[in-house]
Amino acid sequence: DTEVTQTPxxxxxxxxxxxxxxxxxxxxxxxxxxxxxxxxxxxxxxxVYSYEKLSINESVPSRFSPECPNSSLLNLHxxxxxxxxxxxxxxxxxxxxxxxxxxxxxxxxxxxxx
Amino acid sequence: GQSLxxxxxxxxxxxxxxxxxxxxxxxxxxxLSWYQQHDGGAPTFLSYNALDGLEETGRFSxxxxxxxxYGYLLLQELQMKDSASYFCARRDSNYQLIWxxxxxxxxxx
Numbered sequence: 001d002t003e004v005t006q007t008p009x010x011x012x013x014x015x016x017x018x019x020x021x022x023x024x025x026x027x028x029x030x031x032x033x034x035x036x037x038x039x040x041x042x043x044x045x046x047x048v049y050s051y052e053k054l055s056i057n058e059s060v061p062s063r064f065s066p067e068c069p070n071s072s073l074l075n076l077h078x079x080x081x082x083x084x085x086x087x088x089x090x091x092x093x094x095x096x097x098x099x100x101x102x103x104x105x106x107x108x109x110x111x112x113x114x
Numbered sequence: 115g116q117s118l119x120x121x122x123x124x125x126x127x128x129x130x131x132x133x134x135x136x137x138x139x140x141x142x143x144x145x146l147s148w149y150q151q152h153d154g155g156a157p158t159f160l161s162y163n164a165l166d167g168l169e170e171t172g173r174f175s176x177x178x179x180x181x182x183x184y185g186y187l188l189l190q191e192l193q194m195k196d197s198a199s200y201f202c203a204r205r206d207s208n209y210q211l212i213w214x215x216x217x218x219x220x221x222x223x
Binding site: 040041042043045048056090092097098100101102103104105106107108 | 144145147155156157158159162164201203205208209210211213214215216
């Protein structure tokens with residue numbers, strides 16, 4: 001199984017809502033990543049988890065809160081987002097952070113903040 | 115710096131060969147990856163070069179020259195389904211991927 005799954009595929013939320021994005025992989029990978037991608041731009045790293053511990057937080061606003069409940073799951077909790085947060089949110093995994101050059105991406109969640 | 119430069123757009127004809135170049139700054143360089151992303155889709159890993167030379171995977175090949183701080187992705191026997199954006203990316207000292215801005219490949223019949 002070389003698949004990373006993400007739910008939901010699409011999400012529309014108001015600025016006062018709280019929602020969560022979910023990501024799952026069953027490849028035994030120990031590094032997991034959250035990215036944000038705007039149209040016609042490369043993915044922008046938000047968070048890195050290594051062995052279920054947050055190892056990198058790229059100065060992301062606190063309205064984004066990551067969580068890694070176990071080695072297969074990664075969540076991104078969203079609260080009080082702004083319209084400029086509308087983007088494609090991608091989850092990815094790699095065997096370890098030392099193998100970050102080869103990442104497997106989920107299909108993404110297309111988020112619209114109204 | 116650790117930035118990468120690649121052309122914003124390349125146009126080629128179906129059945130032809132196309133090369134997408136990527137230059138990078140040498141500070142803390144560990145290797146060069148290539149990803150493909152179709153419109154509306156997610157990036158897909160294509161290849162990784164840590165050492166100089168050519169890596170071949172089917173119709174796609176990737177080349178690295180560390181002395182020239184340069185790499186390229188070569189796509190042969192182009193098919194319409196190869197129309198996509200192609201990103202080169204490098205790993206930094208914190209094991210993060212630093213991405214190029216992407217090259218949009220347009221294929222004409």
